[in-house]
Amino acid sequence: MLDKIVETIRKKNTRWDGLVQLKELTETSETDRFIYYCDDSFWLIRWAIIEKIGDLKLTNCLDKLFEKLSDPDSHVRKNTKKAILKCIKHDIQPIIQRVSSTNYHISIFCKTFLSKHIDSHFKEIQEAIFYQPWIIANQLLHIFFLEKKEKSEKLLMKATKIKNTQKHAIMMLAIINSEKGIAYFIMLYNQGSLKRHIINAIQVMDPTIIYPKLIEYLEYPSTRKNVQSMMIKCGKPCVPYIIQSIHKAPFTEELLYCLKKMTITVPVYTLLEKKVSNYPSLAKKINLNNLKPK
Numbered sequence: 001m002l003d004k005i006v007e008t009i010r011k012k013n014t015r016w017d018g019l020v021q022l023k024e025l026t027e028t029s030e031t032d033r034f035i036y037y038c039d040d041s042f043w044l045i046r047w048a049i050i051e052k053i054g055d056l057k058l059t060n061c062l063d064k065l066f067e068k069l070s071d072p073d074s075h076v077r078k079n080t081k082k083a084i085l086k087c088i089k090h091d092i093q094p095i096i097q098r099v100s101s102t103n104y105h106i107s108i109f110c111k112t113f114l115s116k117h118i119d120s121h122f123k124e125i126q127e128a129i130f131y132q133p134w135i136i137a138n139q140l141l142h143i144f145f146l147e148k149k150e151k152s153e154k155l156l157m158k159a160t161k162i163k164n165t166q167k168h169a170i171m172m173l174a175i176i177n178s179e180k181g182i183a184y185f186i187m188l189y190n191q192g193s194l195k196r197h198i199i200n201a202i203q204v205m206d207p208t209i210i211y212p213k214l215i216e217y218l219e220y221p222s223t224r225k226n227v228q229s230m231m232i233k234c235g236k237p238c239v240p241y242i243i244q245s246i247h248k249a250p251f252t253e254e255l256l257y258c259l260k261k262m263t264i265t266v267p268v269y270t271l272l273e274k275k276v277s278n279y280p281s282l283a284k285k286i287n288l289n290n291l292k293p294k
Helices: 002-010 012-024 031-037 044-055 059-070 074-088 092-095 102-118 124-132 132-148 154-159 166-175 177-189 192-204 207-219 222-233 236-245 252-260 266-278 281-282
Strands: none
Touching: 002 012, 002 044, 002 092, 031 059, 031 236, 044 059, 044 074, 044 207, 059 074, 059 092, 059 102, 059 252, 074 102, 092 102, 092 124, 092 132, 102 132, 124 132, 124 154, 132 154, 132 166, 154 166, 154 222, 166 177, 166 207, 166 281, 177 192, 177 207, 177 222, 192 222, 207 222, 207 236, 222 236, 222 252, 236 252, 266 281
């Protein structure tokens, strides 16, 4: 049946009749023939067949439809997008599965769709982040972050618990200067493979947010060792904040331990001298001569 309709469209004098016949067609058993005619040499046949695939919602033809996003004819490409949207109206998994496609046209189409419809498909996207392979999961996480950066903190913290998305989630939390995320950084620092990445993330954050918050966690024995290691690894940027808080009784010994492991510059040493002079009790604990820059 489909073959006869296509031949009717191919002939110039019966073309309109053929297009009407195709429009009225309800038979869906000839999937292989629909796929075959998507590659017809005549653009109008490709255009009409692809439109009909969308009308009939022939999801078995989706692989071919995505392929036709690269069709040389702009009219065919436009109809292809419409047909795909009709086929995935009730199930966006085909979009999710192809978001990391190596085909530029496919990946852009999928990313654009998900960005535009992120609110209406939030549940599906979030679930996919947690169970899809790492390439797809991180692509989805990135899309969510770009579109919902101001509301992404909760999802990002969950994503730090998933091995596939840990590293990207950590860096995204750092970019938004998430104070709640700092607790996750300290906890995850026990994982050797993440240590360097977490230090890089900390260095991305606003120093006025990250370093005072890290110092607060020195109060808890369970986090003290990790925090000290993190601050020592961060080095010079956190030294002024150490000096700023070193007079506080709960932190003096812990911060002094960090300070002894760090490089002290002349300006920083001057700050330390002033701090000791303002808090004489520190003089009993801090030997300035041992910390003097060489």
